[in-house]
């Protein structure tokens with residue numbers, strides 16, 4: 001628990017930078033699982049800053065994003081491709097072929113195979129070293145909405161009404177928010193060697209309390225993280241305020 005989201009984000013950015021630098025010394029690649037949304041923005045700001053200061057290179061980094069709306073064209077202002085480019089990828093020296101974001105533009109008949117291939121790609125690079133997460137008010141991680149199972153894998157899902165309401169202002173109205181998304185599964189997330197879930201502000205305090213202290217259940221997918229043996233919740237004081 002940190003005094004504010006700025007210092008909390010700095011601590012997460014430092015941990016990611018240490019991993020990247022350590023892997024570089026070992027001549028290995030660092031594999032990051034990345035999230036979008038408002039929560040990780042300051043972490044990306046710090047990573048960009050470290051890069052500009054010459055302290056951090058992303059030449060040996062491979063990334064996998066958690067999710068993308070479906071359908072979604074990559075060049076849309078609403079796409080997570082655009083979000084990641086704007087907040088991180090356009091400002092660092094990552095090799096474009098090392099970036100993976102679920103493709104919201106593929107045809108319905110290709111989705112199943114596409115999702116299996118996404119899982120394969122993660123496995124083929126040796127799995128995710130650090131997965132960062134936000135948390136939705138439904139208790140979703142990635143877009144694994146209530147009802148997602150512990151072993152779920154990358155797949156097409158239907159977004160919860162509350163999630164679509166939360167996204168409504170970004171899309172200028174709930175009716176414009178896509179009804180579906182492609183997301184890594186809970187099982188995909190749980191396979192990461194380290195998980196860091198971040199949450200800021202009082203609006204997240206109730207779901208954070210349920211995720212950390214509640215009974216493990218499918219209706220709050222973030223509770224599955226209690227099963228992971230290397231998972232940190234990084235919170236500001238407001239998000240931690242309902243913990244007992």
Ligand code: F6R
Nearest residue numbers: 035036037038039134135136142
């Ligand atoms: C985003 C994602 C979502 C968000 C969550 C919180 O890639 O997977 O689970 O992390 O909806 O969103 P914010 O950070 O906007 O509150």
